[in-house]
Amino acid sequence: xxxxxxxxxxxxxxAAWIFWSMILPVRLRAALRRRLGLRMVVCGMLDRxxxxxxxxxxxxxxxx
Amino acid sequence: xxxxxxxxxCIALIGNPNCGKTALFNALTGSRQKVAxxxxxxxxxxxxxxxxxxxxxxxxxxxxxxxxxRARSPDEAITxxxxxxxxxxxxxxxxxxxxxxxxNLRLTLRLVLELKKVGRPIVLALNMFxxxxxxxxxxxxxxxxxxxxxxxxxxxxxxxxxxxxxLRQIDRLAPESGSNGPGxxxxxxxxxxRSAHGDAQRILDACVTVPGHPDxxxxxxxxxxxxxxxxxxxxxxxxxxxxxxxxVWAAPAMELIATAFDALAVAAQAWxxxxxxxxxxxxxxxxxVGSVLVFLPQIMILFFFINLMEDxxxxxxxxxxxxxxxxxxxxxxxxxIPLLSSFACAVPGIMATRVINNRRDRLATIMVAPLMTCxxxxxxxxxxxxxxxxxxxxxxxxxxxxxxxxxxxxxxxVSAFAVTFVxxxxxxxxxxxxxxxxxxxxxxxxxxNVLMGVLLRARIFLRRAGTVILAMMILIxxxxxxxxxxxxxxxxxxxxxxAGMIGHAVQPVLAPIGFNWQIAIALIPGMAARxxxxxxxxxxxxxxxxxxxALGNTLAAHWSLATALALLAWYVFAPQCAATLGVVKRETxxxxxxxxxxxxxxxxxxxxxxxxxxxxxxxxG
Numbered sequence: 001x002x003x004x005x006x007x008x009x010x011x012x013x014x015a016a017w018i019f020w021s022m023i024l025p026v027r028l029r030a031a032l033r034r035r036l037g038l039r040m041v042v043c044g045m046l047d048r049x050x051x052x053x054x055x056x057x058x059x060x061x062x063x064x
Numbered sequence: 065x066x067x068x069x070x071x072x073x074c075i076a077l078i079g080n081p082n083c084g085k086t087a088l089f090n091a092l093t094g095s096r097q098k099v100a101x102x103x104x105x106x107x108x109x110x111x112x113x114x115x116x117x118x119x120x121x122x123x124x125x126x127x128x129x130x131x132x133x134r135a136r137s138p139d140e141a142i143t144x145x146x147x148x149x150x151x152x153x154x155x156x157x158x159x160x161x162x163x164x165x166x167x168n169l170r171l172t173l174r175l176v177l178e179l180k181k182v183g184r185p186i187v188l189a190l191n192m193f194x195x196x197x198x199x200x201x202x203x204x205x206x207x208x209x210x211x212x213x214x215x216x217x218x219x220x221x222x223x224x225x226x227x228x229x230x231l232r233q234i235d236r237l238a239p240e241s242g243s244n245g246p247g248x249x250x251x252x253x254x255x256x257x258r259s260a261h262g263d264a265q266r267i268l269d270a271c272v273t274v275p276g277h278p279d280x281x282x283x284x285x286x287x288x289x290x291x292x293x294x295x296x297x298x299x300x301x302x303x304x305x306x307x308x309x310x311x312v313w314a315a316p317a318m319e320l321i322a323t324a325f326d327a328l329a330v331a332a333q334a335w336x337x338x339x340x341x342x343x344x345x346x347x348x349x350x351x352x353v354g355s356v357l358v359f360l361p362q363i364m365i366l367f368f369f370i371n372l373m374e375d376x377x378x379x380x381x382x383x384x385x386x387x388x389x390x391x392x393x394x395x396x397x398x399x400x401i402p403l404l405s406s407f408a409c410a411v412p413g414i415m416a417t418r419v420i421n422n423r424r425d426r427l428a429t430i431m432v433a434p435l436m437t438c439x440x441x442x443x444x445x446x447x448x449x450x451x452x453x454x455x456x457x458x459x460x461x462x463x464x465x466x467x468x469x470x471x472x473x474x475x476x477x478v479s480a481f482a483v484t485f486v487x488x489x490x491x492x493x494x495x496x497x498x499x500x501x502x503x504x505x506x507x508x509x510x511x512x513n514v515l516m517g518v519l520l521r522a523r524i525f526l527r528r529a530g531t532v533i534l535a536m537m538i539l540i541x542x543x544x545x546x547x548x549x550x551x552x553x554x555x556x557x558x559x560x561x562x563a564g565m566i567g568h569a570v571q572p573v574l575a576p577i578g579f580n581w582q583i584a585i586a587l588i589p590g591m592a593a594r595x596x597x598x599x600x601x602x603x604x605x606x607x608x609x610x611x612x613x614a615l616g617n618t619l620a621a622h623w624s625l626a627t628a629l630a631l632l633a634w635y636v637f638a639p640q641c642a643a644t645l646g647v648v649k650r651e652t653x654x655x656x657x658x659x660x661x662x663x664x665x666x667x668x669x670x671x672x673x674x675x676x677x678x679x680x681x682x683x684x685g
Contacts, residue, residue, distance in 0.1 A: 003339040010344065014538035022532070022592060022642075 072113070072123040073238050074155060076147055078179065079163035080171050081129030082380075082504050084191040086110070087221035088163055089126035092231075117228070118235035125157065128418070131171050133178050133249055139418040147182060148249055159185045159238045161230070166196035166203060166218065167505060169272055173264035176212055182249045185237040186214045189230055193218035195505065200275035208271040222510050282505045286381070295385045302378075306369045307473065308466040310362050311446075317361035322614075325354035340545070347606035348541030349534070355602035355615045356595050357529050359443040364518050366442070370407070371517035375509035379404060384503060393481040394488030395432075396425035403429065403480070406436035408521070410644040414651055424492035428484050430651060431661055434644050435480035435637065437473045439521065440594040444635050445472055447598050451616035452628040475636050479668070528593060536589045536596050537603050544585075544607040558608040567604075577634070577670060578627040578677035582608070590640050597640070630677035637672055639665035 020029065077085045093112030110126040127146055128139035135141040149156025160179055164172035169190075179186055190196070190203060209216040215233045219226030252260070289295050329350040336342040373379050383404070387397035395403075398420050406413030413433040420426040437445075446469070453465050543563040550560065558564050566588065567581030574584050582604045590597030602615045605622070619628070639645065645658040652658075 003337070003341040007340040007344050011538055011542045014535040017531075017535045018539065 072121050073159070074123045074125065074157045075159045075161055075234060075238070076125045076127055076157035077161050077163055078127050078143060078147060078175070079129060079191075080131055080165060080168075080175065083129065083163050083165040083172070084219075084221045085129065085163045086126055088161075088189065088191060088219065089124060091219075091221045091224045091227050092124055116231045116235045116238075120235060120238065122234065122238070130175070132175060133182075134251060137419055142418075147179070147184075157184065159187070159234065161187050161189055161234070163189050163191050166190040166193045167199060167201060169203070170264060170268055173212075173267055174260050176214070177260050177263055178249065178252075180213070185239070187230065187233045187237060188212065188214055188216045189226070190216060190218045191221050193226065194220045194223075195507070202273040204271045208267070211267045211271060222513065285506055286503070289378070289381050290384060292388070295381070296389075299382055299385055302373070303473070304470055306366065307470040308463050309369070310365050311463055311466040311469065314361040314365050318358045321358045321360065322354075325350050325357070326614075328354070343545065343607070344538065344541055347544075348537050348603055351606035351615065352537030352541065352599040352603035353529055353534050355447070356443050356533055356599045357526075359446055359595075360522060360525055362446055363439055363442055363525055364522050366439070367408070367521040368514065368518050371514045372509050374517075375507065375513055377504045377506045380503050390481065390484075393485040394492075395428060395481075395484050396420055396422065399425065399429040402433060403436050406433040406438060409438050409440070410434040410436065410641065411647045414644070414647050417651070427652065427657065428487050428492055430648055430657065431487060431664075432480040432483050434639060434641065434661065434665065435476050435483065437476045437636075438594070438641075439525070440641065441635055443595040443598045445469060445632065447616055448619070448628050448632050451620045452623075452625055472632060472636060479637065483664070483668075528595070532593055533596055533599050536592060537599050540585070540589060540600050540603045541607065544604055556608050558604065561607075563604065576677075577673035578624070578630045578681070579634075579673075580623075580627070582622075583627075583631065587640070591642055593643075594635065594638075594640050624681070626677045626680035629680050630673040633672040633676040634669045637665050637669035639669075 024032075077089055079085050089110065089112060093114045112124050112126070113121065114124060115121055125146060127143040130140040130143045132140075133144045133147065135144040145151050147157065147160065160182070162172065162176050162179055164176075172188075176186065176188060188208075190205070193203075196203065203218075205216045205218065215237070217226055217229045217233055219230060221227075289298060329346045332342060332345040332350070336345065373382075379401075383397065383400035386400050390399060390403075391397060399417070401419065402413045402416035404413075405416045410433050413436065414430050417426045417429045417433070420429060449465050449468050453468050456464055458464055458467065540563065543566070544558050544561050546561060548560070549555070549557040553560060559568075563585050564581070567585040570584040570588075571579070571581040574587075579587075582601060585604050586597040586600035589600050598615070601619070605615065605618045639662045645662060648658040648661055649655055
């Protein structure tokens with residue numbers, strides 16, 4: 001019973017993480033972070049010059 | 065812009081490509097941004113913060129390299145707009161640090177003269193000063209400072225030499241508060257440009273003495289390395305040796321990681337009673353994440369060689385050599401660097417196309433960049449090669465597995481050239497602009513820089529394993545386990561699970577290319593990142609009753625050679641990376657190009673897999 005409970009909790013956390021960081025569009029995520037009062041990284045170039053936050057490039061200010 | 069950022073003073077690092085701006089940025093901020101010995105590494109502005117000895121907090125911007133404020137490509141436009149304060153979202157810099165390659169001052173001096181017209185305080189940092197001294201280049205810094213009317217300091221950014229003197233000048237020159245308005249620069253006329261050239265040459269003649277025979281070693285080496293025939297052969301031999309080393313050197317470390325994960329599975333089985341959590345740990349974590357993590361040594365070895373070649377200065381030569389080849393199919397010579405970056409990841413490769421001025425050339429490069437074999441494909445390739453290609457030598461020294469790996473990389477390159485050829489013939493007709501590139505001097509690779517690059521790739525890989533891959537595997541495990549088999553069921557439980565249902569529903573579409581329902585399941589999460597497919601296969605087969613850990617053996621027992629080869633062919637072309645499609649949309653500002661990319665790559669992948677599967681089956685594979 002406890003094993004099942006812990007397992008479902010882990011699965012729920014993983015699903016929530018995937019939804020937040022991979023499915024939710026960047027703009028919506030940024031808006032939600034602002035509403036929640038979480039620290040935002042200023043990125044003047046985000047709209048005009050790239051930086052998707054979902055890659056390996058290390059260029060995106062959202063990752064830092 | 066945040067209030068905290070508004071109160072800081074802002075300085076911008078600006079200079080010609082490949083003069084060491086990012087190395088100086090790293091030295092000032094303690095950051096670890098990528099530096100390399102070829103132009104065009106920075107195509108986006110990077111920001112950091114540091115404190116001067118005078119206690120001032122400075123916000124520093126590392127800008128893409130440029131020869132002039134008359135921007136001709138998107139990356140140069142970023143530099144111009146930032147320096148001139150033309151960005152709505154960011155204030156103009158309070159001070160400009162112009163970074164110069166001390167071994168090649170002429171073009172920088174022209175840029176300094178242009179920057180002076182902007183009207184902001186400037187410090188000139190003569191970087192790579194040690195190399196200039198070794199070559200016998202004499203620079204009268206006092207005279208240079210007097211003629212230019214700005215302070216001049218010497219630096220060796222990779223060794224942090226001269227940073228203290230630069231910081232003193234920043235403290236001295238930076239205004240007390242940000243009083244920076246828009247810059248006063250205007251696009252110069254042809255006459256003004258010629259006049260600036262003349263002024264730069266006059267200052268150069270007065271302040272710099274160059275020995276009669278500059279850098280004899282670079283010239284001697286280039287005579288061989290840049291030879292039209294010998295140079296290409298050397299390049300192919302270097303790449304071939306790298307792939308041989310990737311397979312041969314990585315084997316012991318991979319064995320060690322696999323053994324550690326096996327031990328972890330045994331421990332989990334011993335400590336935990338039969339149940340869901342135990343299954344999640346052994347089938348989801350060990351078989352899923354573990355099957356990807358074993359490829360860490362191969363990725364580290366591959367990037368060790370790539371970083372070594374970058375630091376040595378060989379990559380720029382490779383670009384020069386490839387210009388004739390890639391120019392022949394219609395790509396611009398500057399496309400080589402973005403394509404090279406795409407071997408690590410297509411996302412920075414596509415962003416690096418900003419160094420290409422012409423829109424047609426840039427779009428052609430963007431469209432084929434994902435065909436270069438990115439590091440996410442390595443786990444897929446190595447898993448299937450290790451499982452299906454015999455570990456033996458040809459002619460006594462050529463490792464067959466390494467040869468197949470080399471062939472897959474070559475297939476990606478050749479197909480990129482073929483696709484470009486078609487695009488340029490059918491969509492973007494017209495000649496490419498000529499390729500002009502400054503070849504950097506050869507340098508002894510800096511071990512710290514090489515090591516930093518390798519560790520950076522390792523960190524990226526481990527972070528993905530600990531985030532995207534782990535989360536995906538937990539979900540795949542759940543979908544492969546729930547709901548359980550009904551009472552009296554005779555098939556394995558996974559057949560009744562959600563994942564089993566999805567796999568069986570998709571499988572008929574993939575049957576003509578030899579893919580089973582387990583592969584169908586793996587391809588879906590593989591859209592997030594290609595290597596997730598390997599972890600998904602590990603989990604699906606472990607939940608289905610396979611042995612935890614040894615995924616290669618399980619696949620060899622369940623798949624035909626034709627299926628394995630078809631999957632390899634699929635992964636050479638398949639557009640299975642959401643981040644890549646996202647960045648194409650951003651860089652082209654349209655959904656049209658990612659849609660075209662997705663369709664053409666999917667058609668190529670399906671066709672290649674279909675041909676490979678049917679030909680191999682007909683040959684008895």
